[in-house]
Amino acid sequence: AQSVSQHNHHVILSEAASLELGCNYSYGGTVNLFWYVQYPGQHLQLLLKYFSGDPLVKGIKGFEAEFIKSKFSFNLRKPSVQWSDTAEYFCAVNGGYQKVTFGTGTKLQVIP
């Protein structure tokens, strides 16, 4: 069975600070990895995805994530956060045929 673990439940940062959200997954085969974002009052949106190839993937709004196979990790990063990045972030894994397993989410609060 596949599983996802997000280590940070609530993160508070000041604007311009750097961000790194941890995500570890468990699955025995090839996986697709995702980060989704949910802004207050809005639906889940895809931030970025990894299917294969370059393990460093870039998404929207300056976010990037690095897939480290040996560590079963897919951490999300952003060099300088903005107040508008305040949202909940979900790491997700898909081990086959679209059964996507989500982590419990990390609430990011950016203070102006």
Added chain:
Amino acid sequence: DAGVTQSPTHLIKTRGQQVTLRCSPKSGHDTVSWYQQALGQGPQFIFQYYEEEERQRGNFPDRFSGHQFPNYSSELNVNALLLGDSALYLCASTRDRVSAEAFFGQGTRLTVV
């Protein structure tokens, strides 16, 4: 291009009742998955429909059932509602059964009292 649409947006039901939630997938998508997102949790996979059949199922009881129509829209039915069924129910669609990029609707907030 309409994204994934769900109805209703909010719903209040009494314990023991039955509820039906509806989902229209994004244009061009033929696969629909349903998720339950309890407060403070990530979405939990309920089941997936493709070609009008349930293809995969998560760890949810038989009280949760679904249907997919020829136009790819889908319904989620929950019977004998429990207080613990209160959650945000999300529908996601994908281009096909192989594509892994899911698009989500805004969800239906179900409250069971």
